[in-house]
Amino acid sequence: MEFRILGLVEVRDEQAGRRILPAGVKQRALLGALVVKAGHHVSGHRLIDELWGDHPPANAANALQGHVARLRRLLSGPGEQGSGPHARSPWIATTSRGYTLRLGPVETDAARFQRLTGEARRVLPADPGHAAELLRRALSLWRGPALEGSVLGDICAAEAAQLEEGRLTALEMMYGACLRTGRHREITGELVELITDHPLREKFYDLLMVAFYRCGRQAEALGVYDRARGRLMRELGVEPGPGLRGLREAILHHDPALAASARPFPADLPWASPQHARTAPTTAEDAVLPLCEEIARLHRRIERLQSEHTQLLRRFDELTAGAAQRVTG
Structure with missing residues (x-):
């Protein structure tokens, strides 16, 4: 059993052969928020903010209870309700402090991703080949943007941004490990795609x-720098x-x-080290760059939310048009 948030929010029960995919953005956002806060109490007020923001319905508490009840039914399976010897407590517990998703031995794909990347970081200095393998396994867990279709409020938005940053860092580590093992010819095409997808992330240009x-393509290497400088400017x-x-x-x-054949890897050499960055001549622009990158990441999140909003409106129009046709028919 695994709760998955590295893509569309879903639950995969391998033993029962079930794939549970909540229908509707509110159900997905509710499950996503509870998975993000698994093991912790989440107040009803915070979940209402997560699902409806500044425009909650008049009966928001009842509406939330209805969503929780539907989600409980969706998650329940044989032996998960009732009082028999094989019954288990519901996944979602109600307490005086709010709601809690109780995972127990069940884990999330995000936790697996973080465990694999942590192990890769540990072995990278001594065994970059094994580190690259661990990172490819970690990155293969991603099925799309984190919490795809579930980002309505701050809980899911903050987690999605943090997970995306972790994914990009894992990509940097993996391609750095590939360079350490002499696999530079294998990764140029993938890195070209990455600087196209993430044009403000300097590490991909570096790699x-x-x-x-x-x-042996020095001119193209210098051309990459020119492309980075042009885009950043x-x-x-x-x-x-x-x-x-x-x-x-x-x-x-x-x-x-x-x-x-050189050791250490270029990323460990003086021109790329934090000490060099502190002692090298800097400008005001250098100091502002990390903040600008954060602004760019927020801008990409806004674009993704706008795209989801457009898709939801299109779906709403299709549903209302179909309902109108049934009435007139």
Whole structure:
């Protein structure tokens, strides 16, 4: 049994061969919020805010109770209700403090993802090949954007943003591990896609520059820097950070540390280290860049929410049109 939030919110019961996918955005948002806060009490007021925001219905408490009851029925299966010897307590418990999702030995795909990435981070210095394998397994758990179709309020929005940041960090670690094991030719295409999808994330440009350089494609490596600088200047009005600038200089001067056989990996070398970033000449733009990246991430979240809103309106129009046709027919 596994609760899944790395994509559409669903529950997968392998033993019973069941896949439980809540119908309706409110049901998905309710389950998503309870999974995010699993094991903790979530007050009714907070869940009302999560589902309806600033526009709750007049009977919001009753409406919430109705959603919880429907979700309980959806999650229940043989032996999960009643008083027999095989009965179990309901997944969703009601207390004086609100509602709690009790997972027990059951886990979430997000917890598995975090466990695998944590293990990969631990073994990366000594065994980058094994780390890359662990990270690919972790990333394979993703079926789409975290909590897809469930982000209505702050609980799911904050978790989705944190999980997405974890996914991007895992990608950076995985491709860095691939470079450590000499697999630069295998990953250039994937890195090109990543800088297209995440044009403000400097680390992906860094990895692609190293990969191109190790493939003997110095001009293309420098072209990646120019592309990064152009995008950052156009979108944020800032220059690339000291790490990316230092890597460009290393490529221009054919620094031996960039060779595939060099140790340590270029990301560990002075131009990419935090100490270098603190002592290198910095500008106001360098200090502002992390904040700009956060603003960009929020902008992408807003775009995703707008897309979901458009899809919901389209679905509503289709349903109301169908209902009108049945009435007139």
